[in-house]
Amino acid sequence: MSKLHSASEHVYREVKERILSADLPGGELISEGEIATAMGTSRTPVREAFLRLEAEGWMRLYPKRGALIVPVADGEAEHVISARRLVEADAARAAVAVAAVRSGLVQALRANLDDQRAAAAAGDVAVFSGLDADFHGLIVRAGGNPLLVAFYTGLRERQRRMTAHSLARDPLQLSSIIDDHARLADLIEAGDADGYDAAVHVHMRQVHRLALPGTTIGGGR
Template identity: 50%
Template sequence: MLAPPAAAEVAYRHVKDDLLAGRLPAGEMLSEGDVAAALGISRTPVREAFLRLAADGWLRLFPRRGALVVPVAPGEAEAVVDARLLLEGSAVRTVVASPEVRAVLVGTLRDLVDRQRGALDAGDLELYAQHDAAFHQQIVAAGGNPVLAEFAATLRERQRRMIALSVGAAGERAPGFVADHEHLVAAIERGDADAFAAALRTHLHDAHLHGGDLHGVDPQRAAGGAAR
């Protein structure tokens, strides 16, 4: 059997991965017993994992009721979108100044677009979301600014959850997001940073601000209705 620290880490990663992948929607109540049974461990390491996830802001704990999946906070999606516009827009203005860097980035992004389309054809929205996140991460990385790249990494988990929620809320819209990515690649290939910025703004607003309810249910209401 796993030692307590190892078991707590397994429980933490298991629940967090489900949260970020959108498999645990906002307002879902989790119980220590259910998670422990699913993983074949005791409740104590699950309790430790819940405490960590609550400290990270992903769960809210209610004594004798369980742990509530915290929805995306009001204003969080808008703040993340604004940060991404600044990061990616700055990176592309640097990229378009170098034909060599631009050509490499365009090739990388086209490959990721193909991978996104393949994931959709296979009906794998989680894999699609991973390729979507990689698409935008590659743009920031190509800018060559390690400080901005590090900041972008801090947004990665928030981005992953937002992508999963926006796709999950309206999976039929995902092909349109892939088409948006094609337009973004075309703007980079042309060296048109202004067109890229305008297309990116529309894309991110459609995907994350108008793509469904990311906030979910009221936490207090959900907790009040949960089984004890």
């Protein structure tokens, strides 16, 4: 690997991580120069990284002005959580139907919850948002359908960014998300796939401030 390619890859990963963790929020305009200075590199690898991020839809480049971090699109949260619910509900049903799979999944979920609590105690939203996505990913993988796993993996980055934005808006959600996850793990352990489906629906909509049918964001009728 050439030094230029290595530097470009490093910049790409670092800037993308800042986008996904909401350290670079949607709507912010950044320049090649400020990123190059911050990362101690020339502008060439930064330019290459920016082009790659633009191709993936995370940035919009404006010559001589800089790079705009593309905000979460209107309706994106609704679409992402609808797709997630369909996949997770199917995976949960498959996972709880096999005792050995269910037992292993519960153990993995409990371990993930311990890591979530540690990240929350440290106030590390970037790590927490990744663990949040991993928690749900464990359930999808336990379903045993590689096509759904691949589809869900494609949603992970969007999910992580949305969660990081929600936590940046309301850091107090950390504890409520952990409580919800503990409840979801309990439902898996109990073999209650229908209960999981209903609970994860409420959980995702509340985290991303999407009203449940028949309610307002504040919960009123």
